[in-house]
Amino acid sequence: MLDQPRRASRQQVYRRRRFVVFGFLAIFLVAAMYISGALFAPMPATAAVAQHESTIAQPTAALTWPGFGxxxxxxxxxxxxxxxxxxxxxxxxxxxxxxxxxxxxxxxxxxxxxxxxxxxxxxxxxxxxxxxxxxxxxxxxxxxxxxxxxxxxxxxxxxxxxxxxxxxxxxxxxxxxxxxxxxxxxxxxxxxxxxxxxxxxxxxxxxxxxxxxxxxxxxxxxxxxxxxxxxxxxxxxxxxxxxxxxxxxxxxxxxxxxxxxxxxxxxxxxxxxxxxxxxxxxxxxxxxxxxxxxxxxxxxxxxxxxxxxxxxxxGFHEVDASKAGQSFGTYSTPWGAKSALIATSTKMFLAWSDSPIQVAVETRPLQSGTKGEIVGQVTFTLNGKTQTAQLVLDKALPDPGLWWRLAHPGGMGA
CATH class of the missing domain: 3.40.710.10 (DD-peptidase/beta-lactamase superfamily)
Structure with missing residues (x-):
């Protein structure tokens, strides 16, 4: 009759041990999944914010006309x-x-x-x-x-x-x-x-x-x-x-x-x-x-x-629509990295009077990038004639790093 309570006590200890082991295992799995998601999930792509005029125009020509005929x-x-x-x-x-x-x-x-x-x-x-x-x-x-x-x-x-x-x-x-x-x-x-x-x-x-x-x-x-x-x-x-x-x-x-x-x-x-x-x-x-x-x-x-x-x-103007090194926008990541988009070449137009030069910037979304990497282009159009300059990063746009990833798994909360 004395063996019955002892057997019950041993079963309770076993159950408690299993609960502890499986609890730690669950915590470990959750932690592993969290860390895996933080380290390996893709970061959100960052779009560039363009900073440029949509048109470039010079002063209107004022011709000097004779007062006769x-x-x-x-x-x-x-x-x-x-x-x-x-x-x-x-x-x-x-x-x-x-x-x-x-x-x-x-x-x-x-x-x-x-x-x-x-x-x-x-x-x-x-x-x-x-x-x-x-x-x-x-x-x-x-x-x-x-x-x-x-x-x-x-x-x-x-x-x-x-x-x-x-x-x-x-x-x-x-x-x-x-x-x-x-x-x-x-x-x-x-x-x-x-x-x-x-x-x-x-x-x-x-x-x-x-x-x-x-x-x-x-x-x-x-x-x-x-x-x-x-x-x-x-x-x-x-x-x-x-x-x-x-x-x-x-x-x-x-x-x-x-x-x-x-x-x-x-x-x-x-x-x-x-x-x-x-x-x-x-x-x-x-x-x-x-x-x-x-x-x-x-x-x-x-x-x-x-x-x-x-x-x-x-009334004619030589217009540098872009100059090498001129900024046309900025990438700003959620983890605080920034890099300007700069033109790689100078593009000059000869414009008459206030004829507008149209400006169009095209860029691609980025997660990270290296200095000098081509990320888009700027196209200028005057009277149907176009010139294009490539846009590159003026400095590296780095990965967010371990600690930011751990604090923002998958970029959430960016």
Whole structure:
């Protein structure tokens, strides 16, 4: 009877021991799971906080316009860099007409770059034209019966000294008569959408040869696009058979990058210039075409052209959209690590006026990273043209470490 209580006591001790053992085992397993989760569970990815402008814009250009007539200016390679001022009515254009005459002659008798073209023989008829031009008070260059010039030389005689007699002789040579030329010229103008322009002669001496600033900008573009004409109008002088040395009436050639195109002057038209220039903006070159019509004097014309061109140049800006080492954002982790996103290269744009440069930053989420690791890119867009710079970490973004992981298993509570 005494053995029964002893057996009961031994069972109770055994149960207590099992409870203690399994309790410790449970605690151990929970602890192991906790530590395993803390050490090996992935940390939450960290997104970069971008710090940049969505657009970059410069001050609006303020062009210096003349206080007379009509004018316009453009940088053909830059959208939006075209402006006009003053009257939009048709105005007499005097010898600027000869730019159109040259284009229409070349439409019938085209020349390739480096080609002088066929020989044109001059007769007593051309001498008579010369004398008639002198009597009418027009600009002229000498011509000698029995001499000849190439087509290119005849164009030079017309365009540089602005010789009316060579304009008439060239038009007659190409089209048979001045009447046939005028008809062909007006058809050419219509077919090319220069509806504000009309000619009644190849030389522009009469007030019936008219145009607008807008049309003349387009005509100037066509003249510069022709490799023969663009070469001719940039010359300061030329020596021609039968005519000798002839100077360009555009005395601004070589001033402020001006390299063309054509002067004009009559009582009705005043003083006019269709001009072109290659202007320097920082390390860049910008092609500019402009026109000023109706200046009271040559001095007023030259001053107006130079002021307009200077203000056009000032309206362009070299913009460093990014510089190597420039920060575009920051990674900040829950465990207190930080690293800036910096650009690896400089990206420069030449922007006209307040044309906006669009800025877009792309990055990827990070848990950690090394210094210099590529983590994204920044893309700049201006008028459809883009440049891209890579973004890297400026310093390492470390793992949180043992103690932070133990205190924040799986990143919870970050």
């Amino acid at each position: 009509a004018s316009g200016i453009t940088a053909p390679d830059y959208p939006g860099a075209t402006q006009y001022h003053g009257s939009d009515a048709k105005m007499p254009i005097a010898s600027v007409t000869k730019t159109i005459t040259a284009l229409v002659v070349l439409d019938k008798k085209p020349l390739k770059a480096g080609d002088d073209g066929p020989s044109i023989s001059f007769t007593q008829k051309d001498v008579s034209i010369w004398k008639q031009v002198i009597a009418a008070g027009g600009s002229w260059a000498p011509v000698v019966a029995g001499t000849s010039m190439t087509e290119k030389q005849a164009l030079e005689a017309m365009l540089l000294p602005s010789a009316n007699n060579y304009a008439i002789s060239l038009a007659t040579w190409a089209y048979g008569s001045t009447g046939a030329f005028v008809q062909a010229a007006n058809a050419w103008l219509t077919s090319n959408d220069f509806t504000g322009t009309h000619l009644d002669s190849p030389d522009g001496l009469t007030a019936g040869s008219v145009s607008t600033a807008k049309d003349l900008i387009g005509i100037g573009k066509r003249a510069l696009a022709d490799p023969v004409l663009s070469t001719i109008v940039s010359q300061k002088s030329v020596t021609l058979p039968g005519a000798g040395t002839q100077d360009n009436t555009n005395t601004l050639i070589g001033v402020d990058g001006i390299d063309g195109i054509k002067t004009g002057n009559t009582d009705e038209a005043g003083n006019c210039l269709l001009f072109s220039a290659q202007v320097t903006v920082g390390q860049s070159k910008v092609r500019v075409i402009g026109v000023v019509l109706g200046a009271p004097t040559h001095a007023d014309l030259w001053a107006a052209v130079k002021s307009l061109l200077t203000s056009m140049r000032s």
